Amino acid sequence: MCATCGCDANASSSIRQIGEDHDHSHDHTHDHTHSHGHGHSHSKTIVEVEKDVLYENNLLAQRNRGYFDAKNILALNLVSSPGSGKTSLLERTLTDLKDQFTCYVIEGDQQTSRDADRIHATGTKVAQINTGKGCHLDAHMILHALQGMKPVENSILFIENVGNLVCPAMFDLGEKERVVIISVTEGDDKPIKYPDMFHTSTVCVINKTDLLPYVPFSMEKVKEYARQVNPDLQFIEVSCTSGEGLPQWYQWLKEKVLLPQSV
Amino acid sequence: MHELSIVMSIIDITEKESAKHNASQVDEIELEIGTLSGIEMPAFDFAWQQAVRSTLLENAKRTINEIPGEGLCMECDALFPMQQLYEPCPVCGHHFISIQKGKELRVKSLVIN
Ligand SMILES: Nc1nc2c(ncn2[C@@H]2O[C@H](COP(=O)(O)OP(=O)(O)O)[C@@H](O)[C@H]2O)c(=O)[nH]1
Ligand SMILES: [Mg+2]
Ligand SMILES: [Zn+2]
Ligand SMILES: [Zn+2]
Ligand SMILES: [Zn+2]
Ligand SMILES: [Zn+2]
Numbered sequence: 201m202c203a204t205c206g207c208d209a210n211a212s213s214s215i216r217q218i219g220e221d222h223d224h225s226h227d228h229t230h231d232h233t234h235s236h237g238h239g240h241s242h243s244k245t246i247v248e249v250e251k252d253v254l255y256e257n258n259l260l261a262q263r264n265r266g267y268f269d270a271k272n273i274l275a276l277n278l279v280s281s282p283g284s285g286k287t288s289l290l291e292r293t294l295t296d297l298k299d300q301f302t303c304y305v306i307e308g309d310q311q312t313s314r315d316a317d318r319i320h321a322t323g324t325k326v327a328q329i330n331t332g333k334g335c336h337l338d339a340h341m342i343l344h345a346l347q348g349m350k351p352v353e354n355s356i357l358f359i360e361n362v363g364n365l366v367c368p369a370m371f372d373l374g375e376k377e378r379v380v381i382i383s384v385t386e387g388d389d390k391p392i393k394y395p396d397m398f399h400t401s402t403v404c405v406i407n408k409t410d411l412l413p414y415v416p417f418s419m420e421k422v423k424e425y426a427r428q429v430n431p432d433l434q435f436i437e438v439s440c441t442s443g444e445g446l447p448q449w450y451q452w453l454k455e456k457v458l459l460p461q462s463v
Numbered sequence: 464m465h466e467l468s469i470v471m472s473i474i475d476i477t478e479k480e481s482a483k484h485n486a487s488q489v490d491e492i493e494l495e496i497g498t499l500s501g502i503e504m505p506a507f508d509f510a511w512q513q514a515v516r517s518t519l520l521e522n523a524k525r526t527i528n529e530i531p532g533e534g535l536c537m538e539c540d541a542l543f544p545m546q547q548l549y550e551p552c553p554v555c556g557h558h559f560i561s562i563q564k565g566k567e568l569r570v571k572s573l574v575i576n
Contacts, residue, residue, distance in 0.1 A: 244490065247480055247573045253472045254568060336465060367465030370501055395548035396501050428549040431558045 260339035264374025277375035282363030285407040288440040302355040308337040369396035383408040384417040391426035410439040467510040486575035499532040499565035532565030
């Protein structure tokens, strides 16, 4: 049982708010030994559990979602292979939209705070989660990162997941939208090689379009494959290096930000 | 290796259920795993062997009900077996498919002592 929040999930990660003078590291150790009285008779019992294996994560994700809804925070879960350009896209976005939105970032990496340091350099409040051996973020980690971060109402929270196209698909963080990023150097058949990620995302950012002349990558094909897995998927083509296409991405963000109701 | 997280969650559920019933041993566990759930069985088996050591599940007999994928075409209402998420409807060729079965990942039952 987690003593900090009373929640009960498997996590052994550390969370730091970058740029504060002291680190709040939050290591969970979960003691799972139970002592039981042995006065009862030892007979076999069948227990019909009927429980979703991920129910704990899904419960905490619902809690996060409730928190985001209550504060009108647009929470986005950014997923991709390592190196597709998640951090680059955030650096550009945070710099360009600085005057229009209050933004926060949660960075997930197995080791180091290198990405969080890049985000911090843009002047954005950022928390780093190091998952250690874990290859994805889960809802419990987000819950704790939020406790230190305290995002204000009507803001945008970008969550950069661990670079991995497989298992982040299974773990709901409570996000509003899942954004899958793929770069043109990765091959246009990625959507059918890793269908779960494209199946569970609502928008696909295709990055590094500046490299299109140099690599065999068909924009038609990648979209065709992705639509086989998810016919509703939207596409935005960008280059974080040249800035081409970024206005469409900003437009998408602006449409997703629900304006606060006037009082 | 999300399979390890999955196994850890199964251990967690088992321990909670066992505690509720004051059980000190789990003899059997029955799982339901859909073929579209994203679980790779070899990786799952490997993670299982590592993770159940010195837990209630260490000596439990494990039964896995594999649930085959099934899709419902939103265009023509055809119900068909699905091996992959990207498969089109075999009747009309459309990709608007609603997954009916195969996403399961559940602890169905335990036999405790
Ligand atoms: N040519 C090109 N390189 C890019 C672009 N976006 C990112 N990169 C490079 O790709 C590498 C990985 O980017 P990064 O943002 O760290 O990827 P992440 O692992 O998904 O966060 C870095 O060397 C970036 O400079 C782009 O649009 N064009
Ligand atoms: Mg990064
Ligand atoms: Zn905990
Ligand atoms: Zn906790
Ligand atoms: Zn993982
Ligand atoms: Zn059909």
